Every structure is written in structure tokens, then in C-alpha cells.
Amino acid sequence: MTVHLKQEIEKLYEEDYVLWLEQTAEQIRHKDIDNLDWQHLLEEIEDLGKSQKNAVESYLRQLLKHLLLYQYWTQERDYSGDGWAEEIDNFRNELEILLDSKTLYNYAASILEAIYQKARRSAFNKTKLDIFPAECPYTLEQVLDIDYLPE
Known part of the structure; x- marks a missing residue:
């Protein structure tokens, strides 16, 4: 060239x-x-992988946060429970698309606890209540199960 x-x-x-x-x-x-243009092509391919992982992290964090709010902030469930359930469904739908990739599914499994800690902190910041478990109370299967809502 x-x-x-x-x-x-x-x-x-x-x-x-x-x-x-x-x-x-x-x-x-x-x-x-x-x-x-090998240099930019390589950068774009690497960025695409990072973008997919970032999306998994973001959707998983939001999903866990809403599961926590739904399960533990019981005094607000009558007012906000339907909205939280809808958000849970939306985040699960987005993750379902991404986690068709075995690599991204395994990535989600490997970061579940770390992302849970971020979701827990976010739920605490929203509620100012110290009611959320220190460790993730959900398995990845429960988190992704469209029929699962914690009670």
C-alpha cells in the first residue's frame, strides 16, 4: 500500500x-x-468485544438492582412493584439477546458477585435502607429466568 x-x-x-x-x-x-486499514480494523474489533461486555455489565447491574428493590423494599412494592417487574423483564430481554453468546454468558457468570455489589450499592443509594444481603442471593439462572420474581 x-x-x-x-x-x-x-x-x-x-x-x-x-x-x-x-x-x-x-x-x-x-x-x-x-x-x-489493519490498525483501525483491529481497534474496532476489540472495541466491539468491550462494548458487548459493558452492555452485559450494565443490564445485569440494573436487573439485580430491580430484583433487590422488588424483593426487599416491601413498603414500596404496592406503588412501584409493577414498574420494577417491567424493568426486570426489559433487562432480562436485553440480556437474553447478548447471552446467546457462550462467551458472554460465561462472562456474566464470572462477574455476578462483583456486579451484585454495585447493584446493592445503587439500591442502597436509592432507598437509604441497609436491608440488602451482603452477598448475591440469586443464582444466574434465577436472575435470567423470565418467570422468577423474588418474594
Whole structure:
């Protein structure tokens, strides 16, 4: 690849990301590997994996928080329980899509306790009540089970 072509590709990446994606896909489709922008392509692939993991963490944290609120903040359940149940369902739906990947499922299992601690802190900050268990009271299977609501 000439220096000029390399500069054009780098400029395209910075100025029109979508066009860069389209051209990169076309180059891969035509096996034009000599002219690929390898540096940015590698960065994008790595970022995609990080983005997926971040989404798992975020949805799992919110799901755990709402499970805690639903189960332990009983004096508010009459007023907020339906909304919490709806949020639980929404976060489970999002996680179901992501956790089709065995790698992401295993990742969720490996971070459950750490993410629980963040969810617990968030639930405490919302309620100012020290009512949530120190350790995660749910298995990953319960967390993801669409029919499970803790009582």
C-alpha cells in the first residue's frame, strides 16, 4: 500500500466512519487484504468485544438492582412493584439477546458477585435502607429466568 493511499484511508476513518466501515467491508468481501486499514480494523474489533461486555455489565447491574428493590423494599412494592417487574423483564430481554453468546454468558457468570455489589450499592443509594444481603442471593439462572420474581 502506498503512503498516499494509507493516509487517505486514515483520513476517511477520522472524517467519515460509516463510509470507512462500508469500504472496509467491501475490501474484505473482495479479499483485498493488502489495502485494509489493519490498525483501525483491529481497534474496532476489540472495541466491539468491550462494548458487548459493558452492555452485559450494565443490564445485569440494573436487573439485580430491580430484583433487590422488588424483593426487599416491601413498603414500596404496592406503588412501584409493577414498574420494577417491567424493568426486570426489559433487562432480562436485553440480556437474553447478548447471552446467546457462550462467551458472554460465561462472562456474566464470572462477574455476578462483583456486579451484585454495585447493584446493592445503587439500591442502597436509592432507598437509604441497609436491608440488602451482603452477598448475591440469586443464582444466574434465577436472575435470567423470565418467570422468577423474588418474594
